[in-house]
Amino acid sequence: MGFDSSEPEQRRRLQAALTAAQVSTGDLWLYYFGIGGSVGEYEVEAYLQGLLSLPELQRDLLAMAANELFNDHAGPRAPYADELGSEDPPRSEEP
């Protein structure tokens, strides 16, 4: 089973935004759950590790949760799927 072409990029930038804002996976998940997210914390953790593929809607909800969580932060935003060019080739893993 493969990833959507923009998925690794979206995940990587979500991860970067979380790290910059020092938001834990648990806090992200609770907020994501609070805005209607339907995937469990365990799966979200696996997604962030690049071990699990999530549907676009759930990925976007995670991005939205992150962006709403660090609304007053100057750090990087988490991108939505439609903001990422789907033309870039699917990347395997960053070092």
Add this chain to the structure above:
Amino acid sequence: MIKKYPLDELSTALGRIMGLLLTEEKVDHAVQHLSRAVRDSIPGTVGAGVSILDPHARPVSSGFTGSVVERADALQYELVQGPCLTAWATQESILIHDVATEARWPNWSAAVVDFPIRSVISTPLIADGQAIGAMKIYAATPGAFEDATAALMELFASPAATLLSHIQTAETPERISAGLQSALFSRDLINRACGILMERHTIAEDAALQQLMRQARATCSTLKEVSAIVLAGVASHPRRGSSDGLR
């Protein structure tokens, strides 16, 4: 006195799922064992105690090696003064060379004057920068402890506080409750807004949620805010017919 929080049972259940809570029994066991370990490890100690305090300096969980320690400790909370409360409040270890001549806590010193307690060290339990309680040791003779003893206590206190901060029974549900309560509230709000859009536009659940997300992004609002607007629109038109312009 145990304060009940809304969603108490749910947050306690969630806390257990998240592995943050142990039973009260286990906490009491932990502090009991810790007080014994401290007493047996520090030379000259005749009694030791460990107390976990809530933010209002009320003890929520305590362990003692004997009734004298327990009574001396209880007096601190009754009199609202004493070395443990000061250690907790200032986040610094307190060393008393002789209770009989100690002037910092006159009421407490006077109350324990007949106890077999002359030397005291009290060390705060600090986890994540927050004092969650204090550990104390007592000796029957004056001058039994020195600064190095306090340093030894602090070595004990640091890992103990980190572990105990995860098994507090009184605080954790409160902390979880606030986050969970707001998550459930907003999830409910957003789901209701989705339901309205599904009916209004004859669309599936995912499409309704996507529509709300687009709306939020376009207006730089949160998902909760755009959902609240959808709900408010319905509430203010309780009897609107199918011919209004909102469809």
